Amino acid sequence: MTRAEHGARDGGRLVGRSVPRREDPRLLTGRGQFVDDLTQPGTLHAQFVRSTVAHGELTGVDLSAVRAVPGVVAAFTADDLRLGDITALLDRPRGEFVPTAMPVLARDRVRYVGEPVAIVVARDPYAAEDGVETARVAYTARPPVTGEDVALADGAPLVHDEAPRNTLVDVRLFASEGIDEIFAAADRVVRVEARTGRQNALPLETRGALAHWDDREEQLVIRTCTQIPHQVRTVAARCLGLAERAVRVVVPDMGGGFGLKCVVGREEIAAAAAALRLRRPVKWIEDRKDALTASFLAREQHYTARAAFDAAGRILALDADVVCDMGAYSCYPFTAGIEPLMAAAEMPGVYKVPAYRVRGRAVATNKAPSAPYRGVSRPQYVMVMERLLERAARELDLDPVEIRRRNLITDFPYTGVNGITYDPGSYRESLDLCERALREGGWYERRRAARAEGRHLGIGYACFSERTGYGTAAFAQRKMAVVPGFDLAEVRMDPGGAVTVTTGTMSHGQSHETTMAQIVADRLGLELARVKLHQGDTDRIAYGWGTFASRSIAVGGSAVRLAAGRLGDKLRALAAARWGIPAEETALGRGEVVRRDDPGTALGYPELAELAYLRADLLPKGTEPGLSATAAFDVFTDGTFSNATHGAVVELHADTGRVEILAYVCVEDCGVAINPRVVEGQCRGGIAQGIAAALFEQVTYDAQGEPSATSFMDYKVPTAHEIPEVAIHHLEMPCAFTETGAKGAGEGGTIGAPAAVLNAVNDALRPAGVELDATPITPETVHRALHPRHYQESTR
Structure with missing residues (x-):
């Protein structure tokens, strides 16, 4: 179902509409309170x-x-x-x-x-x-431990005396029976080794x-x-x-958080x-x-992976070793296991992988500790999976898009070899639409023409899913001593008929004041201006898990909608009592409760609220004064899964090694988008961070453990000049087990960008016979790839 079809179906509802952000007047005029x-x-x-x-x-x-x-x-x-x-x-x-x-x-x-x-x-x-x-x-x-290789070496200094070989987490998962025999009999086995640089999440505040x-x-x-x-x-x-x-x-x-x-x-x-x-x-x-x-960092990971394929390009088995440099300490509450456990559990992603074996390790080093950062290992393992498919396509002489089609999950619900059940998604549809957009944009013809002229132009794709609505059951699988998952909400109407919403989520740029209000306003038939969100006060709600992992609308928004529905039930019961009829014979209208048998008869919310608060003497016997309702929501399945395909077109400048992104296409499906413009903002911001990881940002350390990037002179953050215009296309596969049909959209942009950009760079390098497997891709790296003789001669 497209967004346009959804909007037509729901008529004048607020959910699904790009209403202006309610936060903007305050924040854009300097009246915010940070x-x-x-x-x-x-x-x-x-x-x-x-x-x-x-x-x-x-x-x-x-x-x-x-x-x-x-x-x-x-x-x-x-x-x-x-x-x-x-x-x-x-x-x-x-x-x-x-x-x-x-x-x-x-x-x-x-x-x-x-x-x-x-x-x-x-x-x-x-x-x-x-x-x-x-x-x-x-x-x-x-002696400092400055990297994975030092940390795991025999006789290495110990960051923590209680952690042998500087290993904080070492988990082996799945190990499908007969996997070694599958590799031995496969038509083709391809291998990749990938490294990703250490990054700073870099919130503005x-x-x-x-x-x-x-x-x-x-x-x-x-x-x-x-x-x-x-x-x-x-x-x-x-x-x-x-x-x-x-x-x-x-x-x-x-002013931003991004996991840090x-x-x-x-x-x-x-x-x-x-x-x-x-x-x-x-x-x-x-x-x-x-x-x-000295703040929390993230992303420094090393993958060694191999995949077995049959002659038609179908994946038969996946075997991976994941090592994450987590710095000096475990972060609270997720521990140092946050990155290796994410990668190990979810690496198969959108692809059908019949057999799987993985080892995930977190090592301690003398660096600032790691925290989650937008996407948490998914940008890395998606890059590894996409590199395996690209390499297999080349070795089997298959089209890179076609090999993806042959391996994508298309029948839902699908339970993977990792024990995770994926809810319905549009994996094949998003890939098809992304490819069509690039073809119709003429980029395949331009690549052909550029290569004829000796220029280096390439096209790359990345397909992925994002588990968003992690519930308690999903988090419990990680065996955390602190198990997040559920969320609580309260919806309260004041004596004038306006509504205050309190939720355990925490906005740091996601537009919750707008999207949560859209959900409640729709559920109660209110004007948007009559709904106000309150977050971030531990005295206002019993407990909340906050905002991370794209959970706020999928989980918190579901709790909010449930609470609004219960408040609506109280309003209907109050009106029914006034009329002396069963509550089932009433319905919520536009800011009022109406009689089903006589729609012209109604009681407005202000009138009912005044009755509930100021004229308790008129309330039916046994009816409590006031108008408020609470609700909790949890996801008891393996979670909700948004999905997307990203496509990038790049040109490599032979004289400088600069990578220029000429076009970028994102086809996303986050279920029901409460506010499509907000979703697009999340996509664009995430893609910018993903491009930063692919091409620019990295914190390195010298032999004494001194960090290299102490200012923006050294930590290269892309500007608007380096980030291309992003064409965003929406698909919609509503979630069956959230209250809103939403799946979550916060992290998806970041997940696909590194793989899409790296694949595009490698496509551009293909005539030179060179392939890269690490990010960030620096101009020097590209220049070396395009001019190997120059560097060979300079070292003689």
Whole structure:
């Protein structure tokens, strides 16, 4: 079903329409309230003394000079604050998972450059920075572990003494019976080895927190930019030794997160501890250097994979080894298993893979720890699967699109060799439409003409699915000690008939104020302006898992719709009681309840709300005053699966090695799109981040463990000039088991872009007989591929 057909079917409904974003007037006119916009009387400012060595014993922290700096109010070490550690756990045996504690402030040992060692609190940010510079920290250096190869080498230094061979996670999954025999008998076996660079999620707003003690409520209030406010509350309470009731986390407007903010950081806990100790408000705002070097990073992965094919190009078996460099610590709550377990569980993706074996490992190194980043391993393993298909197509002399058609899942529901059941999707349709768009755009003819002229033009594709609506059952398969999944919602009508929605999700740019309001307004027949969303306050809703993994509309939106429906039932019951008829004989209209037997008779919501609140004396016996309803929603299947195909056209400039993207096509299917324009914004933003991974962004470390990218001079972020116009086409296969039919759209753009761009680059390099298997693809790499003799001669 197309979007146009959906809109025609539903007439004037708000769901499915690109209504303007309700957030924009506030955010675009500078009236947003971000953490750094907030202040309180007497606010102090915090910054951190950070480790200058990658690995060493912490032998002394002298803060006496710090405390003497004018304007400095206090300075604390780990021994001063005595906080509990942040420890993320998996319910797996010791051979599969090694738990490691992450202290809020380093105690006896430092494990990466930038690790927080002490917190300095001052009257203004400048005095805090001055204080940090006077700290004296003594180390006994240890040899740093700077990469996977060093980490796994015999006799390597240990990042954590309790983790042999620096291995935090080592899981072997599936191992289909007879897989070795399948490979031995296959017509063709192809192999790829792929590496992806370490990245920074780079939200526009860096991390930050403003904490204060509220004497009246007897609460520590932490205002912070997090995707998971309830988990921050849980960890803060545990680290500080407080009851959870005594901690309140409030999230104001947030300028992006992308996964970096869906784990609990150390700095916001330390700032809250300082506020609790001093009984004064304490604010910490991360500067860009710390954000680039000492914040959570992601993506550094190494794959060795092989696939067996028959003579017709059909996959017979897949065998893979996945190693993820997770940095110095496990992130909370997902642990260091977040990337290898994602890759291992879901690598077959959209393709029929009869036999499968995989090993997934997370290794510890002396680098800033890793957190989820938009897509979580899917951009990497999709790139590996697409490379295997491209290589098989070349070796079997098949068209790259045709080999994909022969392997795509087309019959649903489909249970894969990985034990996951995929709900209906449009895998084949999205590939067909993407190819048609590029052919009708004339790009195949242009490629032919370019090659005749000696130019390097290539076309690449990537097909993928994205598990979005992870419910409790899906997360439980990872054996996390903390199991996300469900979400809660409350819908409350005030005495004037307006509605406030409270949900456990947390918007950081996804337009929830618009899309959640569309869902509720449709369900109750209200004008959009009569619905207001409230998120990000742990005192307003019992518990919520926040926003990550494209879950907000699929899970949180379903809870919101259920709650709105229950409020509608209360309105109908109230009207029915006034009329003396059964509730079944009433229906919700446009802001009113109508009689089914006499549609001209109606009671408006304001009238019913006034009755419920202000004239309780007129309520039927046994009817509670007020109008509110709550609901919970969980996905009890293996999840919902959005899908897409991306197609990229690139030209390689032989003189410079620059990769220019000439065209980009995205065909996406996220089920019912609550707001198509919002979905397109998510696609474009995600594709920009995927292109950044493919061509530009990378954090490297030298032999001493020093990070290379300390500013935007070194960390190459693409601008609007490097990101092409993206043509987006929509398909719609509604989800059968979410309340809205939506599947989720947040991460898809990022997942397909690296593979599509890499495949296009390799297509352009084909006449040169060269193939690349690593990202980012730098101009030097391309130049070397196009001019191998030049580099051979220069090294003689």
